[in-house]
Amino acid sequence: MNSIEVLTLVGMIYGLMRYWRWKLMFxxxxxxxxxxxxxxxxxxxxxxxxxxSSSIDPQNSVYIxxxxxxxxxxxxxxxxxxxxxxxxxxLFMLANVFGHLLIRMVLNNNGLYDEIKDGNISVSLIVTSxxxxxxxxxxxxxxxxxxxxxxxxxxxxxxxx
Numbered sequence: 485m486n487s488i489e490v491l492t493l494v495g496m497i498y499g500l501m502r503y504w505r506w507k508l509m510f511x512x513x514x515x516x517x518x519x520x521x522x523x524x525x526x527x528x529x530x531x532x533x534x535x536x537s538s539s540i541d542p543q544n545s546v547y548i549x550x551x552x553x554x555x556x557x558x559x560x561x562x563x564x565x566x567x568x569x570x571x572x573x574x575l576f577m578l579a580n581v582f583g584h585l586l587i588r589m590v591l592n593n594n595g596l597y598d599e600i601k602d603g604n605i606s607v608s609l610i611v612t613s614x615x616x617x618x619x620x621x622x623x624x625x626x627x628x629x630x631x632x633x634x635x636x637x638x639x640x641x642x643x644x645x
Contacts, residue, residue, distance in 0.1 A: 492569055493536050496576075500528055512597045520600045520608040527612025531579065531619045535572050538623040544635050560638060567634060571627040576619060583615035 504525060508514045514521050548564055551557035587596050587610065599607040 488565055489536065489540070489568075492565070493533065496532055496536075496573070497529055500532060501525070504528065508597060508600065512601050514597075514601050518600065518603055520603050520605050523605060523608040524600055524612060527608075527616060528580075531612075531616045532572075532576055534616065535576055535579070535619045535623040535627075538620055539568055539572060539627040539631060541628055541632050544632055547635055564631065564635060568627075568631060571630065572623070575622045575627055579615045579619035579622060582618050583611050586614050587611045 508521060509516070516522075544564070548561060551561040553561065584596060587607065590610070591599065591607065594602075596607065596611055
């Protein structure tokens with residue numbers, strides 16, 4: 485279970501880096517030495533890591549450890565992994581959309597990418613904190629309980645909080 489989550493996280497970080505490289509470096513001519521770009525990318529990676537780790541419940545992990553990759557219980561195992569992967573990606577995208585909209589409302593004249601291109605570190609820190617906060621709260625209070633409810637309906641678990 486843990487190895488699947490690590491491999492999933494590495495794959496998502498790779499996809500994230502490729503996307504922002506394509507979007508910002510090729511679309512807006514932002515160079516790698518830009519400090520605002522580095523802060524923005526670090527915030528994106530940390531947000532993805534926090535969303536993934538906040539969605540993991542220890543009680544769910546104990547149940548999933550009893551299932552196998554193949555054979556009996558494999559359908560439940562891969563269903564939970566799929567739900568978690570979909571939820572993490574969906575909440576990450578949602579946090580980015582809300583973060584970009586919030587910063588767009590604050591910055592009336594320039595967009596976020598133009599501010600990053602200009603090297604405005606403060607805007608990069610603000611949008612990173614928006615995205616990080618939204619991602620953490622949504623994964624802790626939306627995704628984690630949803631996955632627990634799904635698993636508890638299958639395994640008759642009683643919450644231990």
